[in-house]
Amino acid sequence: MATGTEGALGPVMAFALVGGLGVGAQWLAWRLRMPAIVLMLVAGLVVGPGLGLFDPARDIGALMAPIIAIAVAIILFEGGLTLNFHSLADAAPGVRRLVVLGAPLGWLFSALALHYVAGLGWPASAVFGGILIVTGPTVIAPLLRQARLSRRPAQLLQWEAIVNDPVGALAAVLAFEVVIVLESNLTLGAAALDMATGIAVALVLGLLSGWGLSAAFRRALVAEYMKVPVLFAVLLLTFALSDAVLHESGLLAVTVMGIFIANADLPSYAEIRRFKEHATILLVSGVFILLAASMDVDALKMLDWRALGFVLVAIFLARPATVLLSLAFSSVPWRERWLVALTGPRGVVLVAVAGLFGERLTALGLEDGARIGPLAFALVAATVVLHGFTMAPLARWLGLTGAETPGVIVVGGSSWATGFAEALKKAEVPVLIADPNRARLRSAREAGLPTFYGDILSEAAEHSVELVSYGTVVAATDNDAYNTLVATDLGPEFGREHVYQLKRAKQESRRHALPASLGGQPLGAGQSYFELNRLMTEGWRFRSTRLSDEFTRDQWREKNPEAVIFAVVGPNGTPRLVSSEDSPRAGAGSRLIALAPPGEAAQAAAG
Known part of the structure; x- marks a missing residue:
């Protein structure tokens, strides 16, 4: 490696190179699902002793x-x-x-x-x-x-x-x-x-x-x-x-x-x-x-x-x-x-x-x-x-990891949340319902669903819930402000693309509306807590339907024109929740988890 000043990058270019290589290696490792530290090691060896492009002692000097x-x-x-x-x-x-x-x-x-x-x-x-x-x-x-x-x-x-x-x-x-x-x-x-x-x-x-x-x-x-x-x-x-x-x-x-x-x-x-x-x-x-x-x-x-x-x-x-x-x-x-x-x-x-x-x-x-x-x-x-x-x-x-399939945490113990959690469980997706009100967890416990009695943002939840087993959070309580708080607080830990909340109720005055920059992605077709639970009262139910080459998503939609898709479980078992702002792909082997009216529910089950 060169030790003189010839070919020296200079401190500014050296710092830019180090930052670019370091962050670039971490991003590439995330994309490739590889250990980031390995790519950083390789990057440093390549530009240093490998190609001789960067010598910290020469390019940075006594500051190193x-x-x-x-x-x-x-x-x-x-x-x-x-x-x-x-x-x-x-x-x-x-x-x-x-x-x-x-x-x-x-x-x-x-x-x-x-x-x-x-x-x-x-x-x-x-x-x-x-x-x-x-x-x-x-x-x-x-x-x-x-x-x-x-x-x-x-x-x-x-x-x-x-x-x-x-x-x-x-x-x-x-x-x-x-x-x-x-x-x-x-x-x-x-x-x-x-x-x-x-x-x-x-x-x-x-x-x-x-x-x-x-x-x-x-x-x-x-x-x-x-x-x-x-x-x-x-x-x-x-x-x-x-x-x-x-x-x-x-x-x-x-x-x-x-x-x-x-x-x-x-x-x-x-x-x-x-x-x-x-x-x-x-x-x-x-x-x-x-x-x-x-x-x-x-x-x-x-x-x-x-x-x-x-x-x-x-x-x-x-x-x-x-x-x-x-x-x-x-x-x-x-x-x-x-x-x-x-x-x-x-x-x-x-x-x-x-x-x-x-x-x-x-x-x-x-x-x-x-x-x-x-x-x-x-x-x-x-x-x-x-x-x-x-x-x-x-x-x-050794059996010391979280679930192989990243699960879903549903915050709020309503009838809609219980039905959604039951459908996810039937699709073999780990699920947990959390609520600080024990009475609201009764139907979930009777259905045999895992529950957490307490505030999901509390220190008790941090120590009692194996958060590593879950990859998605749905804030679905009747309190829009609390849903927004949960989604905002857990966003950095789970990734904002994996945090959802039910639609906020419309506010007549802008002074009562929460900033759009807070909270998570809107779930489903954009219904609010009260709209979804009203549908459950009217007989709407969650159904899980497996797609195939013979029964595609378009054919499913023809049979279920009013059904609302809330999640797609891929062939590998990984769930992806559906935002009102996107239209996820669902090919053969995928499962559609949707809320369907009484007439369509039977068709969804038959499909």
């Missing part, structure tokens, strides 16, 4: 290291924002074991593999082994979205990844301090004092920052439009101050800060977290492209058969041994233990921290330090590709 450091800090902070203690539920004992027992066991087994398999000396093995505690929240999040795991194993993997990230960085710091003592005149007591001081400062700064922001936001001391900018400014200041006391302790400080805010019950927490998630998607893709493009051919040539042996031992021996021993004699079911044991992807935090300590060890005169960066990258690449393609099949084989 601080950019990656700040990006990793923001990623870990956003991860901390997801760690609400209420969400732990029955996964808490497993998470505690994976952190308290898993971290030292992982450090030990990784160091042994590095020394005896990869051939590193004990100093480099101890430092790098500490870093390998990190499992990678930057990779876990996309994998969990793709695999659609059940709640508890997803919580185990997510909490372990985020909490152990700063733990791994601090373990590497501890080992590095010991190496400095052995290689210099610094005393062990002085090194221990530096370490303890740095950790204490990180914890105090993280707690104070989280408490200060939470108090300021709750007391309205910060304008709503200023909350995210203030959050970013305090985050960067906390990270910088802690890192100035002890290198890499800033990661601990921002993680603690994020966890504190996540558990502070802030009114604007959802908006803050959503914005942070968007920023993290950009940062993860950008940092991964940068790190992949930074690998040079000479470094990759250092990977030999011993490196391959280390990668295999780390994935198939060290990781499973760490998890299985940590969770031994615990309440975690064996299937979840094996899923966690066989899932240990590494991400940008590992590569960034490993590269930093590799350079420091090399500066101390330890030649093994130069091998840490390539080994870290090899492990990241191997785990990203392996788990990217195997996690979902493994989870399905």
